[in-house]
Amino acid sequence: MSLRHDLRVIRAVAATDIRLTLREPLFAIIGVLIPINFLLLFLLFAISGGQAPIAVVMNDHGPLAERFVQAMDGAHSFIIHTASAADAEREIRSGSIVAVVTVPQEFDAALAARARIEIPVEVNNLNVDFTNDIRRAVPLSITSFYADAFPDQVVVTARESDVQAQDTGYIPYLAVSIMVAGLMLASQLQGSVNTARDYELGTIKELALAPVSRLTIGVGKVLGAAVLAAASALLLLAVVVLFIGVRPLHPLEVLGFGLLILAAFLALGVLVGTLVRRRQQAIPLSIAAVLPLFFLSGPFGPANWLGAIPGGIAAISPLTYAIAAFQHAFHGYQTAPQGLAVDAIVLAAFSLAAIGCAALVFGRRGARH
Structure with a gap:
């Protein structure tokens, strides 16, 4: 009988939160759109910073010169296009490209004669990251080209042994990390906004005086916020899968861990909303909590690489x-x-701890309100 009563309370609290949210759609829309903007902004940042745009001036169109440009393209550090010397100089002066690489005249003839060749590289060294990419990748391209074109003359080569079964691009890898942060943000926003609204509208008094378990109230509020958080999560997943083209190898893992993430950060949102008690404070606090955690949690590579x-x-x-x-x-x-x-144990334990803390703080704050 007690279990049935608790389930009715959970359902009633969740239904009330959903109904109140639908009456004030602005905050619901904010909770859905902010995580999507978070994903898109970070992806635009990643796209703009992934590879250095350069122009190649081809003063020799021989087969070896063409193979050299192909070696540069194989370095995966450049966005290459060919241009005349005048156009390339105009582009680098305007800031639209990072470097100009000039393939000199008689490139093929000089290589055939085993003569020394200098390849002019003009670098716009305003951005140190792009500059260092150029300084590393151009010598690598030269070495790779020479080892491919003249294998008998290059006696030292690297033999790569991959730890992972396949490569993945910078954008597909980062998109998954950003999606996780978006799930966290969506969940925390919905949980904190829904809870803070109870204090603003005064419904906290009814919940605090009701003869029910604080844990039951906390679970109900988590489930109520979960409906809108799930909508935001599905939208994030659709962007990653349909528009970026990153499809999961293990869909059931996505579902299982997605539910754990939603539960963990919905509960954390309830805790935040209970502490601040104002939606205008809950929203920026939720966003501010995500950003440092995102950068300190290994979004660009394993967390062990951070130091x-x-x-x-x-x-x-x-x-x-x-x-x-x-x-x-x-x-x-x-x-x-x-x-x-x-991973599953930690996320499940965090979810239970967050729900317990939210219920405890919710009960104490509600009793004093």
């Missing part, structure tokens, strides 16, 4: 385990040493 202190911080961030789990679900990568079972 001792950032890696130690990442070890206590639930977002670290969520990102590792989703990278395996989408790409099949094991990016963390702890394994999927530990």
Whole structure:
């Protein structure tokens, strides 16, 4: 009988939250659109910073010159287009490209004669990241080209042994990490906004005086916020799968870990909303909490690569385990040493702890309100 009563209370609290949200659609729309904007802005940042745009001036169109440009393209560090010397100079002066690489005249003839060749590289060194990419990738392209064109003359070569079964692009890898952060943001926004609204409207008094368990109220509020958070999650997933083209290798893992992430950060949102008690404060606080956790949780690569202190911080961030789990679900990568079972245990434990804290704080704050 007690279980049936608790389930009715959970259903009633969830239904009330959903009904109130539908009466004020502005906050619901904010909760759905902010995570999508978060995803798109970070992807635009990644696209603009992934590869350096350069112009190649072809003063020799021989087969070796063409193979050299192909070696540059194979370095995966450039966005290459050919241009005349005048056009290339105009582009680098206007800031639309990072470098101009000039293939000199008699390139093929000089190589055939084993003469020394200098390849002019003009660099716009305004951006140190792009500049360093150019400085590393051009010599690498030259070495790769020479080893391919004259294998008998290059006696030292690298032999690569891949840890992962397949490569993945920078954008597909980062898109999965950003999607996890978007799920966290959507869940935390909905949970915090719905809870803060109870304090603004005064419905907290009714909940605090009701003869029901605070844990039951907390679960009901998490489920109510979960409806809109799930809508935002589906929209994020659609953008990643349909528009970016990243399809999960293990769909059931996406579902399972997605539900764990939603539960964990919905509960955390309820806790935040209980503490601040104002929607205008809950929204910026939720956004501010996501950004540092995102960068400290290994979105660009395994968290172990961050170094001792950032890696130690990442070890206590639930977002670290969520990102590792989703990278395996989408790409099949094991990016963390702890394994999927530990990822699931950590996220489940965090969810239970957040729900418990939210129920405890919710009861104390409600009793004093």
